[in-house]
Structures are given as structure tokens and as C-alpha cells.
Amino acid sequence: MKKVISLLIAYLILVQTTFAADYKLLKPTYILDVEQGELIEGQEVLILDDKIAAVGSHQAIRDNYDLSDGNVRSINLEGMTLMPGLIDAHSHILLHPYNETSWNDQVLKESRAERVARAVGHLKATLGAGFTSLRDLGSEGAGYADVGIRKALDKGVIVGPRLIVAGRAIVATGSYGPKGFDLSHTLTLGAEPADGDDLIRVVRDQIGKGADVIKIYADYRWGPNGDAAPTFSLKEIETIVETAKSSGRKVVAHSTTQEGMRRATLAGVQSIEHGDAGTVEIFKLMKDNNVVFCPTLAVTEANAEYAGWKKGEDETPSSVKLKHAAMTSAIEAGVTICNGSDVGPYTHGDNLRELKLMHEYGLSIEETLQAATMVGSELMNMKDKLGQVKVGYLADLIVVEGDPLNDLDVLSEINLIIQKGQVYKPN
Numbered sequence: 001m002k003k004v005i006s007l008l009i010a011y012l013i014l015v016q017t018t019f020a021a022d023y024k025l026l027k028p029t030y031i032l033d034v035e036q037g038e039l040i041e042g043q044e045v046l047i048l049d050d051k052i053a054a055v056g057s058h059q060a061i062r063d064n065y066d067l068s069d070g071n072v073r074s075i076n077l078e079g080m081t082l083m084p085g086l087i088d089a090h091s092h093i094l095l096h097p098y099n100e101t102s103w104n105d106q107v108l109k110e111s112r113a114e115r116v117a118r119a120v121g122h123l124k125a126t127l128g129a130g131f132t133s134l135r136d137l138g139s140e141g142a143g144y145a146d147v148g149i150r151k152a153l154d155k156g157v158i159v160g161p162r163l164i165v166a167g168r169a170i171v172a173t174g175s176y177g178p179k180g181f182d183l184s185h186t187l188t189l190g191a192e193p194a195d196g197d198d199l200i201r202v203v204r205d206q207i208g209k210g211a212d213v214i215k216i217y218a219d220y221r222w223g224p225n226g227d228a229a230p231t232f233s234l235k236e237i238e239t240i241v242e243t244a245k246s247s248g249r250k251v252v253a254h255s256t257t258q259e260g261m262r263r264a265t266l267a268g269v270q271s272i273e274h275g276d277a278g279t280v281e282i283f284k285l286m287k288d289n290n291v292v293f294c295p296t297l298a299v300t301e302a303n304a305e306y307a308g309w310k311k312g313e314d315e316t317p318s319s320v321k322l323k324h325a326a327m328t329s330a331i332e333a334g335v336t337i338c339n340g341s342d343v344g345p346y347t348h349g350d351n352l353r354e355l356k357l358m359h360e361y362g363l364s365i366e367e368t369l370q371a372a373t374m375v376g377s378e379l380m381n382m383k384d385k386l387g388q389v390k391v392g393y394l395a396d397l398i399v400v401e402g403d404p405l406n407d408l409d410v411l412s413e414i415n416l417i418i419q420k421g422q423v424y425k426p427n
């Protein structure tokens with residue numbers, strides 16, 4: 001299967017088609033309304049530049065716009081469903097699967113140039129899979145390469161999803177890796193260490209260097225037996241959030257422990273990533289404080305598979321059981337759940353895996369699609385611009401055959417991708 005996927009990605013050469021006309025008129029049979037969870041029939045979508053100019057009937061659009069020949073390029077999508085482009089709110093474009101190269105070796109042995117070169121391919125595969133936006137949560141030792149990549153995308157130098165990036169991310173001194181080497185070596189760390197009042201300077205420095213969002217590790221595997229334990233104090237996380245907030249930026253927290261999740265929630269982070277040990281009580285606290293939960297199910301299953309687990313054959317490993325329990329508790333608590341897969345440690349372009357797992361672990365298809373569009377747009381801080389097929393919204397759209405509300409597998413084959421108003425064909 002893995003071979004098939006990599007072959008598919010190899011053949012997925014995105015050809016950008018340019019049109020002379022100002023308007024693009026998309027004529028699908030159905031439009032997916034993710035908010036209502038229904039397919040709308042008999043509507044067309046008019047795109048001007050990078051925005052949706054109109055959504056309406058054939059006649060209504062013609063009554064209001066001059067769509068004479070040479071002014072518009074019509075794209076016939078008969079039998080197809082037009083829907084918002086998908087959003088993965090937790091990616092690492094500068095990482096590649098750990099069964100190819102361990103995290104330590106990627107951070108310590110791969111040059112910055114190699115990592116960026118790989119990322120260019122990762123972005124192409126991601127867009128080809130219908131993911132038009134990513135919230136990329138940490139360069140993992142590659143400095144601010146993500147900021148440079150985001151700028152290259154903005155300039156049209158390379159092709160890929162819309163990005164917001166975290167830059168280096170912040171960890172408490174002593175908590176993060178690589179670890180286990182002779183102490184006389186000075187190693188490249190996977191994130192930037194900072195503590196106490198110095199956090200103010202580091203947050204501001206990261207903002208100055210181009211971070212769109214501040215990522216912190218509220219806990220990490222640095223307990224006495226290598227188990228996860230909290231890192232920053234509540235006061236430290238409050239300092240980080242307050243400093244980021246005055247620049248208009250949000251903070252997201254990696255956290256797998258109850259105490260880490262509690263501190264991050266009370267300090268006012270926007271989302272909590274992983275949440276393995278979350279209980280109904282913790283998820284309710286998150287809900288009450290408008291904190292979004294990104295469960296990252298796909299990476300957990302991928303890591304279990306790298307360790308030898310055969311899904312469907314072997315007994316479910318404890319890490320996966322914990323995720324099932326966390327999802328059940330989160331759904332019971334009613335906290336907002338996002339689509340954040342932690343892709344990178346597993347194959348870029350295979351992001352759909354998270355959506356399928358969210359459904360398998362208890363979310364309805366409708367909620368899963370909302371998580372990957374509307375909730376994602378909130379986390380991209382583009383709530384009123386992205387994630388729905390609406391007038392005035394950005395033209396980040398995908399075209400599929402069939403009804404995604406009936407079967408998420410429909411999303412495994414994308415027929416057309418429209419991003420920033422540009423039309424791409426996976427072929």
C-alpha cells in the first residue's frame with residue numbers, strides 16, 4: 001500500500017493552468033455546505049482573483065456580472081461536488097517519516113538545504129491531496145526555514161498550501177531533545193529553550209523573525225522514567241500568551257498530561273495538541289475557555305505501526321487505546337475538535353488519514369468535515385475568509401466525485417484544486 005501511495009505522489013505533478021479571462025465560473029452539480037452538512041444543487045461559483053465573487057443560480061450570476069466571451073473561463077464540473085479546500089491544523093513540512101529517518105538524524109544530520117528541498121516536495125503532495133491550508137507547528141531544528149518557505153509560497157516561487165508557521169517553537173530548558181549524547185557536544189535542538197522572564201524576549205524575537213503563531217511544549221517526556229511531565233509553570237505560560245497577544249498572535253500548546261493541559265488552558269492558549277491523558281473534566285475546562293482540541297490520531301497510529309503494530313491483526317497498543325479514550329472524553333465534553341494530524345512523522349499527502357480516524361474514533365462525518373474546514377479556518381485566524389464556499393471568502397476549493405457526507409473515501413481522489421483562485425490539476 002505504501003508503495004502505491006508513493007507512486008501516486010510521484011505521478012502527482014501539479015500543472016498550473018493559467019487563464020486569460022478575469023473571471024472563472026465553476027459549474028458543479030453540487031456544492032458542499034459544511035456548516036449545514038448538506039449538498040446544494042443548481043448553484044454556480046464565480047471567482048475573481050483569489051476570492052469568491054458570487055454563489056448563485058446560472059441566471060442570477062449572469063444578471064449581475066458581464067460574463068461575455070473573453071471575460072470568463074467556464075469550468076464544467078458536471079456530476080462533481082465543489083467543497084472548501086481541506087485544512088490540516090498540525091503539520092511539520094520540514095519533517096519526513098520516522099520509518100525513513102529517525103527524528104534525531106533528521107535534526108542532527110540533514111542539512112538545512114536538504115530539509116528545505118524535501119519540504120518543497122511535501123507541499124506539492126499536500127496540495128495535490130486537496131489540503132489547501134496548513135498550520136505548520138514547528139521547524140524541528142530547521143530554524144526559520146518555514147518562514148522562508150511561506151514567503152516563497154506567497155511569491156509564487158513554489159506551489160503548495162497556504163501556510164501559517166510557528167518557526168522554532170519554545171521549550172523549557174532541559175526538556176527537549178535531541179538527548180542522550182556526550183555532554184561535550186553542542187547540539188542543534190528541536191526547539192528554542194527559554195524560561196521565566198526571558199520568555200518575553202524570546203516570544204518577541206520569534207515574532208520578529210516571522211512566526212505567525214507561537215508554539216510551546218507545556219509538557220514533555222522528561223519525567224524521572226522518561227514519562228511526560230509538565231514543563232512551564234502557569235505563570236510562564238501566562239507570560240508567553242500575554243506577550244504574543246499584544247502582537248495579535250495566538251499560542252498553541254503541545255500537551256499530553258492533565259496538568260500540562262490544565263495550565264495551558266488556564267493561561268489562554270488557542271489550541272492544545274495531542275491531549276492523550278485528557279479527561280472529560282479537562283476537556284470541559286477547555287470548552288469553557290474556548291480552547292480547541294487537536295487530537296493528532298494519525299501520528300499515534302503511524303508511530304505504533306513503526307514499532308511493529310499491525311492494525312486489525314494485533315492487540316491495540318496502549319498509545320492508541322489512550323487516544324480512543326481521549327476522543328471519547330472530548331466528544332462527551334463537547335470541546336471543539338480540529339483536524340490536526342501531526343503529518344511529517346508520517347507521509348505528507350496522506351493527511352486524509354486523520355479525517356478517517358476522527359470518524360472511526362467517534363466523530364460524525366459532518367463534524368469531521370467541519371473540523372477540517374471551519375474549525376481549521378479559525379485556527380488559521382481566517383474564520384470569516386476560509387473554510388466555506390461563500391461570497392467574499394478566499395477561493396481555496398476542491399472538486400471531488402460523489403458525496404463526502406456519505407463516504408470520506410470520496411476525498412482520496414481530488415479532481416481539481418483551486419487555491420488562491422489558481423486552478424491546479426493533479427495528474
Ligand SMILES: [Zn+2]
Pocket residue numbers: 090091092137342
Ligand atoms: Zn507536531
